[in-house]
Amino acid sequence: MRFMxxxxxxxxxxxxxxxxxxxxxxxxxxxxxxxxxGVLLAGEGLHPSSKGARVKFAGGKRTVIDGPFAETxxxxxxxxxxxxxxKEEALxxxxxxxxxxxxxxxxxxxxxxxxxxxxxxxxxxxxxxxKERELRERLESGRR
Numbered sequence: 001m002r003f004m005x006x007x008x009x010x011x012x013x014x015x016x017x018x019x020x021x022x023x024x025x026x027x028x029x030x031x032x033x034x035x036x037x038g039v040l041l042a043g044e045g046l047h048p049s050s051k052g053a054r055v056k057f058a059g060g061k062r063t064v065i066d067g068p069f070a071e072t073x074x075x076x077x078x079x080x081x082x083x084x085x086x087k088e089e090a091l092x093x094x095x096x097x098x099x100x101x102x103x104x105x106x107x108x109x110x111x112x113x114x115x116x117x118x119x120x121x122x123x124x125x126x127x128x129x130x131k132e133r134e135l136r137e138r139l140e141s142g143r144r
Contacts, residue, residue: 002041002113003082003090009075010104014048014068026098034082039093043080073107087112 019027034040049067056063069075078100084090090110100106116129123129138144 001084001086002115003084003087004111004113005043005080005082005090005094006076006109006111007045007078007100008107008109009049009072009077010101010106011072012104013077013101014050014072014075016048016050019045020102023098023100023102027100030096030098033096034080034093039082039084041081041083043078045078046076049075077101081113 031040031043049069052067052069054065054067054069056065082090082093084093087110094108094110097108100108116132119129
């Protein structure tokens with residue numbers, strides 16, 4: 001099972017305050033543990049929403065909304081993608097995580113990533129998943 005682990009933004013992360021060298025070192029050790037355990041697939045921090053944008057879809061219309069965005073508690077400051085056996089295992093790893101936002105109340109959200117099997121009811125022939133698999137293979141090999 002794959003899970004996306006979402007580190008929620010705070011006022012400091014949204015104003016561009018960078019983590020301390022100590023926190024970076026702690027997170028580096030934690031990421032090393034995740035890697036050695038075969039859990040870590042990807043992970044990055046994100047710039048504040050002031051450097052981002054959203055695209056709103058309404059029928060055939062697309063509207064671009066530039067950041068920053070008001071609801072800090074709904075924003076994401078970083079993420080990991082993990083491969084684990086269960087949500088419970090993901091929870092256990094998150095509980096071991098260094099506090100991502102020392103001095104502020106912070107939150108980490110855990111969300112399961114869809115797998116091929118989840119789409120079987122709407123793709124009984126497997127044709128759509130075959131095309132998706134081909135795209136992933138091309139992406140991983142660097143082909144376009």
